[in-house]
Amino acid sequence: MPTKDYIRKRFFPxxxxxxxxxxxxxxxxxxxxxxxxxxxxxxxxVSGIGCSSRIVGYLDFHTLHTLHGxxxxxxxxxxxxxxxxxxxxxxxxxDATAIGGNHFIHSCRxxxxxxxxxxxxxxxxxxxxxxxxxxxxxxxxxxxxxxxxDYDFDxxxxxxxxxxxxxxxxxVYHPNEMRKYITQAIQHxxxxxxxxxxxxxxxxxxxxxxxxxVAGMEWLRDNTTPMGSKAKQExxxxxxxxxxxxxxxxxxxxxxxxxxEMATASVxxx
Amino acid sequence: xxxxxxxxxxxxxxVEGAIYAGCNFFxxxxxxxxxxxxxxxxxxxxxxGGRFIQMEDEIASMSAIIGASLTGCKSLxxxxxxxxxxxxxxxxxxxxxxxxxxxxNVQRGGPSTGNPTxxxxxxxxxxxxxxxxxxSIVAITASTIQDVFEMTIEAFNIxxxxxxxxxxxxDEVIGHMREKLTIPEKGVIPLIDRLxxxxxxxxxxxxxxxxxxxxxxxxxxxxxxRYNVTGLFHDMWGFPTGKxxxxxxxxxxxVDKIDSYANRICKYKRFYTEDAETLLISYGSSARTxxxxxxxxxxxGRKVGLLELQTLWPFPDAVVREACxxxxxxxxxxxxMGQVLQxxxxxxxxxxxxxxxxxxxxxxxxxxxxxxxxxxIEGKGV
Numbered sequence: 001m002p003t004k005d006y007i008r009k010r011f012f013p014x015x016x017x018x019x020x021x022x023x024x025x026x027x028x029x030x031x032x033x034x035x036x037x038x039x040x041x042x043x044x045x046v047s048g049i050g051c052s053s054r055i056v057g058y059l060d061f062h063t064l065h066t067l068h069g070x071x072x073x074x075x076x077x078x079x080x081x082x083x084x085x086x087x088x089x090x091x092x093x094x095d096a097t098a099i100g101g102n103h104f105i106h107s108c109r110x111x112x113x114x115x116x117x118x119x120x121x122x123x124x125x126x127x128x129x130x131x132x133x134x135x136x137x138x139x140x141x142x143x144x145x146x147x148x149x150d151y152d153f154d155x156x157x158x159x160x161x162x163x164x165x166x167x168x169x170x171x172v173y174h175p176n177e178m179r180k181y182i183t184q185a186i187q188h189x190x191x192x193x194x195x196x197x198x199x200x201x202x203x204x205x206x207x208x209x210x211x212x213x214v215a216g217m218e219w220l221r222d223n224t225t226p227m228g229s230k231a232k233q234e235x236x237x238x239x240x241x242x243x244x245x246x247x248x249x250x251x252x253x254x255x256x257x258x259x260x261e262m263a264t265a266s267v268x269x270x
Numbered sequence: 271x272x273x274x275x276x277x278x279x280x281x282x283x284x285v286e287g288a289i290y291a292g293c294n295f296f297x298x299x300x301x302x303x304x305x306x307x308x309x310x311x312x313x314x315x316x317x318x319g320g321r322f323i324q325m326e327d328e329i330a331s332m333s334a335i336i337g338a339s340l341t342g343c344k345s346l347x348x349x350x351x352x353x354x355x356x357x358x359x360x361x362x363x364x365x366x367x368x369x370x371x372x373x374x375n376v377q378r379g380g381p382s383t384g385n386p387t388x389x390x391x392x393x394x395x396x397x398x399x400x401x402x403x404x405x406s407i408v409a410i411t412a413s414t415i416q417d418v419f420e421m422t423i424e425a426f427n428i429x430x431x432x433x434x435x436x437x438x439x440x441d442e443v444i445g446h447m448r449e450k451l452t453i454p455e456k457g458v459i460p461l462i463d464r465l466x467x468x469x470x471x472x473x474x475x476x477x478x479x480x481x482x483x484x485x486x487x488x489x490x491x492x493x494x495x496r497y498n499v500t501g502l503f504h505d506m507w508g509f510p511t512g513k514x515x516x517x518x519x520x521x522x523x524x525v526d527k528i529d530s531y532a533n534r535i536c537k538y539k540r541f542y543t544e545d546a547e548t549l550l551i552s553y554g555s556s557a558r559t560x561x562x563x564x565x566x567x568x569x570x571g572r573k574v575g576l577l578e579l580q581t582l583w584p585f586p587d588a589v590v591r592e593a594c595x596x597x598x599x600x601x602x603x604x605x606x607m608g609q610v611l612q613x614x615x616x617x618x619x620x621x622x623x624x625x626x627x628x629x630x631x632x633x634x635x636x637x638x639x640x641x642x643x644x645x646x647i648e649g650k651g652v
Binding site for chain 2: 008010011040041042044046056057060061062063064065066067070073074075076077078079080081082084085102103106256259260262263264266267
């Protein structure tokens with residue numbers, strides 16, 4: 001099925017700025033679903049609030065545009081009540097790790113079979129360019145006019161530490177790699193996280209010498225490296241791309257089915 | 271009523287009411303004095319093939335029941351005081367996106383952590399205005415264990431009928447008090463299910479296009495119709511809109527769909543109200559004390575009556591106005607600083623004849639409290 005058949009053309013034009021990387025991620029998501037031959041009816045996509053979260057409106061799935069930071073909590077309700085659905089949760093970096101941080105770590109721990117896509121452009125775009133927990137020290141933002149002194153998270157490390165059973169990182173400069181990881185994440189039975197670094201020329205770029213989409217993408221090219229590469233050993237500041245976790249563990253909904261079996265048997269036994 | 275009888279506390283009666291109503295999804299977080307609802311549902315739900323999940327916080331619990339309702343579940347969460355405050359954000363979402371779900375608030379003293387283990391009725395106004403923006407809401411109460419069971423079912427029925435969250439406002443006294451409960455056979459109490467769309471697959475379905483009667487047929491997530499749900503003002507496809515006329519229309523719809531059916535939604539009980547010279551108005555646990563006063567007074571030939579409100583929102587203005595019309599005085603009996611009093615004063619023709627008899631120290635308002643206030647109002651002194 002061509003990409004256009006996954007799009008709700010009625011709701012275009014989209015709100016993303018020229019040069020925004022979110023469209024590349026949207027393409028990657030659609031490609032992965034196409035690769036896996038999943039029916040549109042079998043996908044529920046749940047998002048929060050922010051530029052990234054608008055992605056759900058543009059795609060022809062069962063789509064739920066929720067509250068800032070709460071996407072994973074709503075998604076938990078959808079998936080736990082309909083375990084047969086493929087639940088995909090695109091989130092922004094502030095959405096996922098600041099206001100939604102608690103839901104994020106507990107979703108990782110609980111291991112419900114959902115896929116979180118963190119579209120990390122290191123800035124609050126929709127509100128006009130404030131620093132996020134992913135911006136990092138030294139960055140300029142509308143709320144860090146002198147420079148940011150607020151330390152950042154490593155989302156992938158956070159996800160691994162919180163128990164997510166599949167964790168990968170890629171960038172919009174590496175669309176084939178990104179597509180591969182999203183596909184693996186959707187296939188994975190358990191909670192999966194794919195962090196995708198992306199550019200925001202309008203807000204992040206303007207204040208941090210990445211004023212064009214090209215500059216932003218070149219930064220992603222020059223500052224990331226495959227996991228365990230020689231380049232990483234020589235330059236520890238490089239951000240690693242790759243699969244950081246891929247383990248099998250009892251999936252929550254599946255485990256709860258066993259609870260239902262026990263409980264119904266106990267009633268029959270009475 | 272015939273059926274299986276049990277001796278249970280209010281929180282357990284709420285659980286049995288939920289199961290009877292067909293509840294099959296609960297998400298919650300432990301909080302006194304509502305925790306027994308979660309505990310009992312963790313036993314009962316899987317027995318009937320339903321699902322129970324303990325979430326990381328109150329916000330997540332409220333969000334999860336909305337997600338589950340969208341797939342077609344009858345879903346519920348239970349909380350108290352601080353937890354109810356945290357749920358307000360997602361409660362507003364359920365109002366805006368018109369998702370049926372139930373929030374049980376077993377009230378305790380507040381503000382803040384307040385008085386966790388004692389009763390209060392301090393969340394009446396929060397139930398109406400806790401979440402931001404203009405809206406309408408349904409909030410109902412119960413004063414006996416049997417009523418807790420039946421009003422829980424009523425909460426689900428209203429919620430499914432009007433596509434709205436419903437708040438069941440219990441209080442610590444009712445939640446923890448034990449009394450006889452009779453659970454009737456299946457089918458004795460009628461159940462209402464949401465309206466499902468009859469739009470065929472492949473035909474454009476408008477999830478937010480209201481029928482003339484204000485009802486919106488639903489389609490389960492994962493079903494044949496794929497659509498968008500958002501907390502933003504939206505058009506008939508559920509897609510965000512900033513058009514002033516669309517915002518105006520949706521805002522009005524959200525209020526009208528409940529307020530214009532207030533007569534049908536509002537439930538109440540009357541005890542000797544027709545000839546009452548002194549009319550007591552009360553609800554929840556404090557209505558028990560008020561009823562004791564009515565029975566005591568009537569035995570002595572005094573014309574005291576009680577209007578027990580089972581629905582607090584939408585406020586039953588017409589019922590209150592009518593009941594107070596012939597009374598010499600009205601006394602609102604409640605365990606807060608006058609939250610229903612305000613609404614009663616606004617509803618009646620002579621607000622100066624409305625008095626407050628209250629208590630807000632965590633102790634159940636007792637017979638002597640009511641007796642003393644009535645004596646003072648009647649000019650007899652204590």
